[in-house]
Amino acid sequence: MKMKQVRLYGPQDLRIDEVPMPQAGPRDVVVKVAVFGICGSDLNFARNGYIGSPSPQPIPLGHELAGTVHQVGEAVQDIAVGQRVVIHPMKGSNRIGTGDPVHGGFAEFLLVRDAALDESVFPIPDHLAFERAVLTEPVAVGVHGLNLCQAEPSDRVVLFGAGPIGLGVVAALKHRGVERIAVVDIIDERLERARQLGADQIINPAKEELEAALRATFGTVPSKITGQPLVNCSLYIDCAGQGALLQQAVVMAKDTARILILATHKQPVELDMVQVLIKELAIRGSLSYPDEFPEVLAMLGDERLVLEGMHSHSFDFDRFAEAFAMAQDPHQSAKVLVQVS
Template sequence: MAGTAKMRLARVHGPGDVRLDEVPVPHCGPGEALVQVAACGVCGSDLGYIAQGGLGGVEPLSAPLPIGHEFAGTVVAVGQCVTSVAPGMRVAVNPDRAYIGGGGPDGAMAAFIRVAGAEIGETLFPLPDHLPFAEASLAEPLSVGLHGLRVAGAKTEDRIAILGAGPIGLCALVMARHLGARDVAIFDRVPERLERARALGAGLAVDVTQESLTEALARFHGSGERFGAKFVGTDVFVDCAGSAAALEEVVAVAKYRARIAVVALHHKPLALDLWRMMANEISLAGSIADARSEEFGEAVAMLAAGGQALSPLISHRFDFSRFHEALAVAADGARAAKVILTFPEAA
């Protein structure tokens, strides 16, 4: 298969320039597995790489950038020194180790992908036969949401607020519910996103153009006063919005020892009230979801168990031949939640 066979691979060549390049099907070297991709989600970071023309948009690309990192498929070959992995195994793939679709040499928006460091429980996670590949590809964004909650030390009894009801915010909501949290609030400006959040079990879904975050949380999680300033009763905030104004508001009203995890990309520095952070012992941590094999495995197990109805997460499915149409839909927050590219499955 490798060597003479060709395939199309989505690669970024510059700002706004993404192409389906014809490239050789990759070889499977020592310690590697070759996976035939069956489903790959379109992530907001993929759209960002395309818009910026690279990972950061600062330095010009020295080579085209492969994209695609939310995927599942079937192992079709393994290299030397790979144990416990065999052709025919259905897997979801944790992209962290080789930065798949995020700066590494491989991307999953292609029919086949080389997975370096092929190891069960680290990069490859076996799937039961009853779990469709499209749903299995959700393990990656779900583990991003779960990692943010873990960074914030979220517990079952915590009152949680999620900023942003895009795909990652919705995944954080799903995983908060998975942890047993009941009093979960979510905030956005797009009514269609909030409808999806309600369908996924949000206790409160608020359009911030109609009611402020502070007012909504005060009535949902309670409120109080400390050092002459009002606070809300929220224990954990998960920022999936990337809004400077929203994060500043959170710090201004967070209670004593509230925890904040920043999952979203913030493209500009912002001013925070450090006195209030000190006086209220507020914890603020970033969450890039790297080295998260444990959370990835937990997301796969949750998907396999099928305890939650996750259909609102996947709004669209497109055959890979409709790649550019899929990107256009994914960029429309009112229309799309998670957009999945599908490929012919291995025989």
């Protein structure tokens, strides 16, 4: 039996190949993919032409997916054929779409090794559509960071970068009851999506001076040491990966503010450590989502949560090239989904 799978051959060389359909071992399950999402890391892998280091073999991509259990290994417990699920791509021995030489989520079927309920395989509630459930992985990236920095309803938040991860953070903040959220981006279409998701202020620093706009929105409080007026925000979230914004956040931040870094910075960033010291700033990095899937699935299942601004386009699998091209256009797209079955 053969199936369709997207594989990366080199820089911007993605092909839909016919490959052997996976078979479940005793501890594995095979999932029939219903829908998958295209992630910013997939775009980066395609630009580079490889994952980690160059390989002579084509590499499968895709780690955001939802579908139905198709086959269950004999030693697997509590998972049944026909169950609707989302997959944690990094649990057990899995590295789905992020370096596994054989298995990726941009496919008709996917093997999940060492399958365990509520660890690598998570059931989708009956009322939750695949198109919403597939957002679990990207939203979990931000929710893990919010958990690490203990985001609360009383926080006054500045978020840099309104790509899919940043938009998911806006949705998660609103779900936590945070009301004061300013989103910063240089692309107006992204800012409008952030507004749809609940941001009460949007700022394009290419059109207005950032610190002045934030002071006008949130007001200022004096520094305890210098008396200098500082932006009255408690939490800065970096989803942009632009060093200059991070540097500016350290300068603008009030005493005891927190700075959460969710973005990947491609170059080292020099920060004013005197400001970090005298203002007692807390800078926290966040990677992946070790335990957040159940929390995010419950959040996505709340029909009061507005998510329409996060998902921009859907394509059928045979139009994958169009879908991937759209995902690379930040003016038109947010999260791009591909329907498989």
